[in-house]
Amino acid sequence: MPPLAAVKTPLYLKLARSLEEQMSRGVLRPGDRLPSVRAFSRQQRVSISTVLEAYIWLENRGAIESRPKSGFFVRVPFAKTVPEPRFQTPAPRPASFSASAIVREVIRSADRPGNVPLGSALPDPQLMPNAKLNQILRRIIRRYPMHSAEYTFPPGAEGLRRQIARRALGFGCSLAPSEILVTSGAMEALNLALRAVARAGDVIAVESPTYFGGLDAIQSLGMRVIEIPTHPSEGMSLDLLENAIRKHRVKACVTISNGHNPLGYVLSDDYKKALAELTAKHDVALIEDNLYGDLAYGPRPPKLAKSFDQKGNVLLCASISKVISPGFRLGWIHAGRYQEELEQLKLKTTVATATLPQLVAGEYLESGGFDRYLVRLRIAFAEQVRMVSQAVAKYFPEGTRITRPAAGYLLWVELPKKIDSLKLFRMAVDANIGMVPGPIFSTTGRFGNCLRLSCGYRWSDTIDRALVTLGRACDEIARGGVRSQA
Ligand SMILES: Cc1ncc(COP(=O)(O)O)c(C=O)c1O
Structure with a gap:
């Protein structure tokens, strides 16, 4: 099996995984009480906050539950007899099956x-915040009765871009609101990103399996897909990605680094750093799709490859579709050094994104309570x-x-x-x-x-x-x- 790049797993995750292992082997059984946070931190020689992070991570995955004043307990084991999918490594080559x-x-x-x-x-x-959105909608219609009478030209509504930039800090990214371009969903962001960095006939590397909408977008632009063997919880093999870059002159790489569709993994910070550095080294644009980043179960928002981007090489795409509203069709992109080109492409494609959803989402994100x-x-x-x-x-x-x-x-x-x-x-x-x-x-x-x-x-x-x-x-x-x- 080709090695994944040497990436370090955070301590809390190591601790959580070792507890998961004990649960799956039956050392810890349903109903068992876990050691107190203090006792476990002494026993493992790690800080109290590391143990707490591990417990919260396990709780968010449904493996354990906290009972008021009693501590943490093992729940019915998470699909205990069912193993994870295998890591398979067919040789990467450009392919064209369209589904x-x-x-x-x-x-x-x-x-x-x-x-x-x-x-x-x-x-x-x-589960969506419909009532709150409707309330804001009514307020905005009263405040701006002419909201539908003009375009909101690129880069988009300022209030929304400010909120996006503020939230990006949680993912380790310091982005200026002026650099964020509002799009019609993440799908438009992905399409524009691909068009900005590659032309028909170019090769785009992707995780395998990966989101079919992304594959469709690449193929509809006449570009070729090369699938990099991908570990079901640790991402694509960076060694095989580098080989493919060398052999097939890959132009861009698409990654869904947090909450991968369909594998559900969240890549480690070290992996993201290595991926950002590898693609920058070979001048391969990295298109990072963070659609599910807000839904990571860990105690803090995960980082992004974008947070390790030194050269403006990462095009970060996201949307509100999975956490606020799929119907608003609202997404965005921070395109690094491709920003100017992205704005031009947006004007040529859909001119502008609908105004009302931008105003509502901007106010909703500002209003507090979102976290x-x-x-x-x-x-x-x-x-x-x-x-x-x-x-x-x-x-x-x-x-x-x-x-x-x-x-x-x-x-x-x-x-x-x-x-x-x-x-x-x-x-x-x-x-x-x-x-x-x-x-x-x-x-x-x-x-x-x-x-x-x-x-x-x-x-x-x-x-x-x-x-x-x-x-x-x-x-x-x-x-x-x-x-x-x-
Ligand atoms: C990974 C991924 N990227 C992009 C999209 C498209 O998102 P949007 O609805 O914001 O266009 C989806 C939709 O399911 C997705 O799963």
Whole structure:
């Protein structure tokens, strides 16, 4: 197995992982009380805050729970018998399989009334701050009755850009509001970033598997994708990325460093630094998609590769789609040395981003309470991921593997080799159950036995029953009871 770059894991994470290991081996069992924070810090010779961070991280992942005045206790183990997906390392080469037709089917089927929402990467609307947004909306309409009568030209509404810059500090990035360009969602940010740094025919390196919308964007611009083998919790191999850069003259690299879609990992600070340095060394633009960064379960916001960017080489893209509103279609980009070009491209593409959502989101972010809301949201998602993981462990066939997300609400499931996830997808569509088949996360047709489940919705009996149905469908496919459909 090729080594990942030598990256250091933070102490609290090492401690948390060793406790997780003890839980999975049954040394610590459900209901067991963990040592007190003070006692454990003495025993491990680490600071009290390191132990607290480790406990909070485990609590956010649903592995332990704190009981008032009693301490921390082990919960029902997180999918204890189900291992993580394997790290596979096929030789990277540019490939061109396009899954847009299946992507359209996935989106269309998710829109059907009564569809069980395990497919699209959408948060439960009930968890979103709708009431607060509506309140602000009413206030803004009263204050600026002419809001819809003019363009808000690039770079976008100043109040919103100030809030974005303020929040970026939490991710270790000092960005000037004037350098931030507001876009129509992260999708527009990604498209503009690609157009600014590469041309048709150029090679773009990506994690594998990766978000199908990003793959679609690269291919629709006539660029070629090269997939870098990616560890399910530690990111793409930096050694293999460097080889690919040397061999295929890679022009840009796309990474989803916090809350990867579909793997759910959060890369370590050392990894991000190494990635920023490696790409800068070879003059390869780094497009960093931080869509899920606010949903990292850790005690503090994770850093970004952008925070280690010395040369303006990182184009940081994000949006409010996963934490405030997907419907506002509001995203942004900090494009480093490509900023001027980005603004030109924005003008040529959509001219400006809609004004009203910018005003509402800017005020919402300023109004306070967003961080408290995010804590509740993260806890809800971690719990939903835990429930779905347990159900997969219970209902899916022997040999199934699942990721251990460190952010967000997406779960990547690796089924036994002989189970074709496209067949499973067709059966799920017939049963009106959402799920996303693995091959659309690749341009090579890989991941035929994998699928992504979204845990964005509150746990319910309906979701439980849907997972029973999917588990049975897997059994049926494994027995050979379902014929292939071309
Ligand atoms: C990793 C990633 N990037 C970008 C997008 C697109 O985001 P937006 O809705 O803000 O355009 C998504 C949507 O699911 C995503 O998962």
